[in-house]
Amino acid sequence: MSDAATHSSPNTTRAVGVKVVGLRKSFNGQAVLKGIDLEVLPGEIFVIMGPSGSGKSVLLRHMIGLEEPDAGEILVDGQSIQSPELMDKYRLAMVFQSGALLNSLTVGENVGLYLTEHQLKPPQEIARIVTEKLELVGLKGTDDKFPSELSGGMKKRVAIARALVIDPQLILYDEPTSELDPLSAAVIAEEIASLKQRIAVTSVVVSHDREVAFGIADRIAVIHEGVIVAVGTPEEVRRNPDSIVQKFLNTNFNFHHRKT
Amino acid sequence: MFQNLGEMLLLFTRTLGSLPLLWRHRQKVFDQFFEIGNASLFMVCVLSFFIGGVIALLTGPVLVDHGVKDSIGGLVGIAICKELAPVMMSILIAGRIGSSMAAEIGSMRVYQEIDALRTMNINPIHYLVLPRLVSIAVGLPLLVIFSILVGWGGGALVADLNNKIGVDFRSFFANLRDTVRISDVANGLFKSFVFALVVGVVSCHQGLQTIGGPRGIGRSVTKAVVNCIVMIVILDYFLTRLLL
Incomplete structure (x- = not known):
């Protein structure tokens, strides 16, 4: 990755797409991503949902080159994320879960x-x-x-x-609404959605907040134990018959039995 | 161990390669430089004064017994400038500055600040390591010059005031002037320059390698200081042999 001295301001203003091909990653022998294939189209808001520990954040870190894949590749606008000049050519940004x-x-x-x-x-x-x-x-x-x-x-x-x-031409959000009260979460979600209207940007959002995901997403992918189990528009995902998807989407807190 | 040495060498060469960017990072160099001076100057004075005093106190009576008490100035002068000031100050800086470098960079690593820099296309070596390495490489030899002067002063004071020695200031510094050559001081400064690079590279490398939470940061700090001291002592022998 080059530094300020060699950095030239990229003159492209269009949003860029991301393609993930056969991505696999293990940590200490434990497989976290087991062959991920997905394509994020330029200019869309793509939400990756899934339960905790399903590999969402690891996938996101691969998409901006913070992790090196064991197998497979990530292409930003057709170029490998590992290519040294990519960060000079495109403006990519990431919002970390902790803010960092x-x-x-x-x-x-x-x-x-x-x-x-x-x-x-x-x-x-x-x-x-x-x-x-x-x-x-x-x-x-x-x-x-x-x-x-x-x-x-x-x-x-x-x-x-x-x-x-x-x-940014591509912005990645890692759990942007976690740890936030509902009002702040709504403000952040609105901000992510309105950004699309203001500038040409592709947004990839990792979240387990179903309300936010279905509120802002153009397309949603559901990931479970390192595998993508569903991809499509919010409606398509909602109608997906896969039991894992349905369980993730329809599980609600129910403390009613305690009161009775 | 060899993997670590290789990584440190790589970090060092990459930092050297980024030297042309130094002017751009000058403010960070000044900030680090101030940190080194501000954090260490008082301690350097105290330590150097007493080291000079102890050397005079230990050697003075023996020299008196052998009838060569006037040579105490040269003895203290050489001991301080060629060995004690560079080694002791480097160990002090490893403890004070090396530990803080490892802790700061380690905490930035653990709390994803370094990842954030990388996503902004800011090279952590240029942003974090270059300013620290340059400021310590300049700052430590300057502190050693200071330490040499204060150490000589401490030795002279003890030689003058201690009844068993009784060598006045004038005789002390006259002998020191006759014995200590500029090259002796230069040897000491060269050593301290090498030690500064060791402290900078080892501490930054350890910081960048940090994993885990607060415990990982603590481990990195301890390893950085211990590794610095071990490397300083080992290198000191070989440098002394080389510069004889």
Whole structure:
């Protein structure tokens, strides 16, 4: 991966698609991904759902090159994610489940980090963009705070602002609404959905929040124990007869029997 | 062990390869440089003063017995600048700065901050390792110069004030001037430069290798400090042999 010195601002503004072909990954002999094949089309919101431990996040990390596959490949706009010049050519971003903000930097510095490090804009312009993006995620005036002063939800929104600064062609969200109250989750979900209208971006969202997934997705994939068990539009997935899919989609809390 | 050494060598060469980007990261270099000086200067003074004093205290009476007490300036001077200042200061810096480097980078690794950098196409070696390695490689020899001067002062003071030695300041420094050559000081500074690279590379490498949670960070810090000290002591022998 090249650094700021060699980084050239990519001039493409279109959304890019991702293709996963025969992806396999094991950790310490335990197979986590057992041959994943899927295609995310340019410009769509693609949600990967599944129970905890099913391999969703590992799949997402492969899609941005943070993990090396044991077998198979990931193609971004037809090019392997492992190719060294890919990150220079396309603007990819990821919103981590924890936010993964740099704790030694302020919120403003975190949000502007990509522009600062790659020296893409003058400092005044960066400050303006940072303010604008923070306002967009409802965190106006938090520029000078440190991540340790923010709540979990606020950190996640800062992470989204940091991803938006990149003007991404592909943005990956790892559990963007987990640990959030329903109102904040709705705000984040709306933000992910509205982003599609504002900029040409492909969004891949990993979530086990069924409400959010069916609310924003163009297509959904359900993953179970490292295998994709269903792919399609929300309606198609809802109608999928597979018992695992139906169990995942229709299990609800039911404490009624305790009261009676 | 050999795999670790290979990885460290690779990290070092990659960091060297990124030296042309130094100007771009100058602010981070200054910040780290300030951290090294600010965190260590007082400790360097205290340690060096007492090391100089102890050397004078141990050797002075023996030299008096043999009737060569005037040579104490040269003895303390050589011991401090060629061996004690570079080695002791490097060990001090391994404990203070190496540990904090391993902890900071280790915690960034554990809490996915390094992954976040990579997704932003920011190379962690350029962003984290380069500024730290450059600042320690410049900072440690400067601290050693400081340590040499304070150590000589400590030795001179003890030689002057201790009744069993009784060598005044003027005689102490006259003998030191006659005995210690510029090349002796340069030898010590060269050693400290090599040790600085060892502390920087070992600590950053250990930080980048961190896995697990807080316990993993603690393990990395301990390993970084222990490995630095072991490597400093072993390298010290070979460098001394080389520079004889």
